[in-house]
Amino acid sequence: MTESIVSLPRRSFFAQAGRTTLSAGAVMLLAGCAGNRAAMAASSETDINILNSALGAEQEAIAAYQVGAESGLLTKPVLDLAVQFQGHHKAHADLLAETVRDLGGAPAEPLANYDFPTADLKSEADVLRFAAGLEKGAVSAYLGAVPLFTERELAKAAASILGDEAMHWAVLRNALGENPVPVAFVS
Amino acid sequence: MPERHDGRSPLRDQRAAGWWATGAALLISVLFSVIAHAAGVANLPQGDPQRGSTIYERCQACHSLDRNRTGPKHCGLLGRAAGSVDDYRYSPALRNSGIVWSVDSLDRFLENPLKTVPGTRMGYAGVKNPQERADLIAYLATVGACGKMP
Numbered sequence: 001m002t003e004s005i006v007s008l009p010r011r012s013f014f015a016q017a018g019r020t021t022l023s024a025g026a027v028m029l030l031a032g033c034a035g036n037r038a039a040m041a042a043s044s045e046t047d048i049n050i051l052n053s054a055l056g057a058e059q060e061a062i063a064a065y066q067v068g069a070e071s072g073l074l075t076k077p078v079l080d081l082a083v084q085f086q087g088h089h090k091a092h093a094d095l096l097a098e099t100v101r102d103l104g105g106a107p108a109e110p111l112a113n114y115d116f117p118t119a120d121l122k123s124e125a126d127v128l129r130f131a132a133g134l135e136k137g138a139v140s141a142y143l144g145a146v147p148l149f150t151e152r153e154l155a156k157a158a159a160s161i162l163g164d165e166a167m168h169w170a171v172l173r174n175a176l177g178e179n180p181v182p183v184a185f186v187s
Numbered sequence: 188m189p190e191r192h193d194g195r196s197p198l199r200d201q202r203a204a205g206w207w208a209t210g211a212a213l214l215i216s217v218l219f220s221v222i223a224h225a226a227g228v229a230n231l232p233q234g235d236p237q238r239g240s241t242i243y244e245r246c247q248a249c250h251s252l253d254r255n256r257t258g259p260k261h262c263g264l265l266g267r268a269a270g271s272v273d274d275y276r277y278s279p280a281l282r283n284s285g286i287v288w289s290v291d292s293l294d295r296f297l298e299n300p301l302k303t304v305p306g307t308r309m310g311y312a313g314v315k316n317p318q319e320r321a322d323l324i325a326y327l328a329t330v331g332a333c334g335k336m337p
Contacts, residue, residue: 046301049278050310056257057248115254137248144245144311148301187245 047154048105051096051115054158057141058093059110060088061134067116068127078124078175082131085168092161099154128176135169138162139186225267228329231294231321232330239326242319258309262333264288269304293324 065086069079099106121127142162149155166186174180249258259275266289270282284304286292296303297320299313314320 028328046310049306049308053249053257053308053310059257069300115256117254135248136244138247140247141248141311144206144313148310150308 055096132172232319234325239322
């Protein structure tokens with residue numbers, strides 16, 4: 001993957017919440033539970049598979065924002081937004097990878113190359129629409145993953161990430177001049 | 188209303204006829220369902236590909252029609268053996284599932300991926316609404332073979 005346009009600021013998703021440790025323990029802290037690590041370790045391979053699917057999507061999102069940021073098509077405020085959102089995805093990916101490791105699994109590695117439809121990105125609106133589509137998909141993916149976790153604290157943490165992705169989607173829609181929250185329920 | 192010679196009420200006859208009609212319809216419906224299941228045809232409502240294209244947006248966190256992403260590409264899906272896209276790394280569970288993607292197998296998989304193929308990496312609860320599954324499958328059926336998409 002290409003080098004990030006910015007180093008991930010500590011003013012990240014977790015730092016904002018006063019959390020700095022990216023581990024399974026952080027998942028529990030994020031979920032507001034100081035709970036027991038043994039319960040986490042008992043989580044099944046299913047949890048690891050779900051976390052790795054989410055991690056793969058986060059890694060792709062990081063790369064996608066990189067493409068958008070380097071496209072030269074973004075005005076300063078939109079570029080700042082893209083960098084901020086990329087930082088969130090990096091925080092998600094770090095947390096997911098750490099949690100997979102804590103559960104005894106091997107975190108999915110980012111792909112060497114991502115096949116993005118770059119030929120279709122010809123304006124700022126195209127980049128915004130592309131990013132909005134990814135964020136909308138991410139909301140659906142987390143929504144589909146939350147009920148599957150055998151460890152409920154992981155479900156809670158995934159729901160927290162879902163909320164962040166939904167905010168990204170809404171802000172990107174707003175930047176496109178579309179209704180930022182078009183529906184009462186996400187699906 | 189004319190008087191009947193057998194002493195039975197016409198209203199009672201009408202009710203009996205109604206029960207027979209309902210029973211026959213139920214029997215036909217059950218028979219159809221059994222035959223459809225035996226033939227491997229999903230018992231789904233009629234799907235609308237246009238609605239399906241909107242539902243497909245949910246899949247686009249991980250999938251694309253023409254590119255492998257976190258999940259494999261979906262061009263040419265119907266009729267393809269599960270786990271058979273050359274340049275995608277599948278879970279052993281899906282690769283060895285023996286599934287060939289049809290309306291029926293997609294219906295079952297999409298309803299509950301992890302139950303249908305335990306060990307799949309598709310960590311998604313599924314599309315629980317039969318109409319939505321029908322729409323989604325109808326949309327996927329419109330997608331051409333890889334490299335031949337419009």
